[in-house]
Amino acid sequence: MYVDINIRAMSRPVVPFETTLRVRDCCLCLHVQRAARALARRFDEALRPLELTNGQFSLMMSLNRPEPPGMGPVASLLGMDRTTLTAALKPLQRRGLIKLTVDPSDQRGRRASLTRKGAMLLAKAVPVWERTSLEVEALLEDGDSDRLRRSLVALS
Secondary structure, X not given: OOOOOOOOXXXXXXXXXXXXXXXXXXXXXXXXXXXXXXXXXXXXXXXXXXXXXHHHHHHHHHOOXXXXXXXXXHHHHHOOOHHHHHHHHXXXXXXXXXXXXXXXXXXXXXXXXXXXXXXXXXXXXXXXXXXXXXXXXXXXXOOOHHHHHHHHHHHO
């Protein structure tokens, strides 16, 4: 019995260039990612004099609560997994901006809170965030930042 083992090189599947243009123009994921990167750069630049990134500001703000939160609620609020959150907390902890304590209701868990130094830095960062937020919102064509926020919440 003869078996043909000569496999012809298959030509590469072709996605029409028109599809590329349609994705470029219509893909919500692409546009949200681009906008998120641009916003992150803008806030990073604004917060740089305080030696904070936009992510660190958001993380510290998420800890600004009457009672120290556990890792689960913070990770959920920030849309990240607990491993990523743990890694993000370490530089803030090394700088003395946050402290981790054992969760009294579950000895395996941890709770995070701002230190006095962290609370003071966050207080300095809030006006920077407010100013930058107003600048960003002024760039919206229809000026309806609340509608945009509602749409983004719906997507998340």
